[in-house]
Amino acid sequence: MQFGIFTVGDVTPDPTTGRTPTERERIKAMVAIALKAEEIGLDVFATGEHHNPPFVPSSPTTMLGYVAARTERLILSTSTTLITTNDPVKIAEDFAMLQHLADGRVDLMLGRGNTPPVYPWFGQDIRQGIPLAVENYALLHELWRSDVVDWQGRFRTPLEGFTSTPRPLDGVPPFVWHGSIRSPQIAEQAAFYGDGFFHNHIFWPPEHTERMVSLYRERFAHHGHGEPHQAIVGLGGQVFMRRNSQDAVREFRPYFDHAPVYGGGPSLEDFSEQTPLTVGSPQQVIDRTLSFRDYxxxxxxxxxxxxxAGLPLATVLEQLDLLGEILPVLRKEFDARRAPGVPDAPTHESLRAAATDS
Known part of the structure; x- marks a missing residue:
């Protein structure tokens, strides 16, 4: 079981002080968070991709390349890479380059994003979101596996005798997760290729997450990649911890109430009951996280x-220290409950070994 953190890179005012960090401060904070993630023993750091205020991570591979140079063990990923508005050729080249620089500690999550205006900014039509995701990934998949590509599609100019450089490290492309909240077509796409499926899991009730993951597992088996329990699944989640649950709720409430993604909606208590958001003690976070396996x-x-939501860096680093404390318990409990035959998350080393054996 891999554990990690993902950031959306929002620049949000702190509702308790009214102060908004500068873009530079937020970018540097994301790096500090990534370094802290390795320090406390997490496995993965993932950054989102956004091209509009109030977000700053417009160039994920730049960020991850910098983090790669300052870490030794951390897997570097995205959450997400926009497969609809990025050129698949550029994705192929950027992430292969990052693979070499990071000695293979790289994978990526592909998604369509949640900002409709990004499509025309990059010359695309949001009404073609699903067809773009399907076609662009088909090209990306081929670019990483064929040294010379001849290709023609609907949404970009044809390629003739094209070679993407550098080639993937050791001839092994980065592992791909397909991220989706509500699109069965993306679950199908992940299943068709035998790739991973990542459910954001943040704003939705367990019943919805269960349906999406079940669909992916069924289609994974249908396409001949293994049994349903062998499909590769990832989940998101939100936590805020203090030693005492009442302290956690009291401290987090103003951030919840004023955050752009929450403000004006359900109360903190209702949202926590209806979604995986967990605000409370470390033990409550352990119990809630372990319960995800139930569905x-x-x-x-x-x-x-x-x-x-505007949480200051010092508070975030305190959260990571608490997460580091409960990490051994989460690892032990998930390992103890795992059924026989369930695979580990793919890594560059495991994919390279599988390629050598085949």
Whole structure:
């Protein structure tokens, strides 16, 4: 089981002080959070991709390349890479380059994003979102596996005798997670290729997450990649911890009430009951996180969102220290409950070994 954190890179005022960090401060904070993630023993750091205020991570591979140079063990990923508005050729080249620089500690999550204006900014039509995701990934998949590509599609100019450089490290492309909240077509896409499926899991009730993951597992088996329990699943989640649950609720409430993604909606208590958001003691976070397995089955990657809504860096680092304290318990309990035959999350080393054996 891999554990990690993901950031959306929002620049949000702190509702308790009224102060808004500068873009530079937020970018540097994201790096500090990534370094802290390795320090406390997490496996994965993932950054989102956004091209509009109030977000700053417009160039994920730049961020991850910098983090790669300052870490030794951390897997570097995205949450997400926009497969609809990025050129698949550029994705292929950027992430292969990052693979080499990071000695293979790289995978990526592909998604359509949640900002409609991004489509025309990059010359695309949001009404073609699903067809773009399907076609662009088909090209990306081929670019990483064929040294010379001849290709023609609907949404970009044809390629003739094209070679993407550098080639993937050791001839092994980065592992791909397909991220989706509500699109069965993306679950189908992940299943068709035998890739991973990541459910954001943040704003939705367990019943919805269960349906999406079940669909992916069924289609994974249908396409001949293994049994349903062998499909590769990842989940998101949100936590805020203090030693005492009442302190956690009291401290987090103003951030919840004023955050752009929450404000004006359900109360903190209602939202916590209806979604995986967990605000409370470390033991409550352990219990809630372990419960995810009850409705999605055994899964391979759990990422937590801890640095949004204007929370200051010092508070986020305190959250990571608490997460580091409960990490051994989460690892032990998930391992003890895992059914026989459930695979580990793919890594560059495991994919390279599988390629050598085949």
């Amino acid at each position: 999605v089955g055994d899964y391979q990657r759990q990422l937590f969102l801890v640095d949004h």
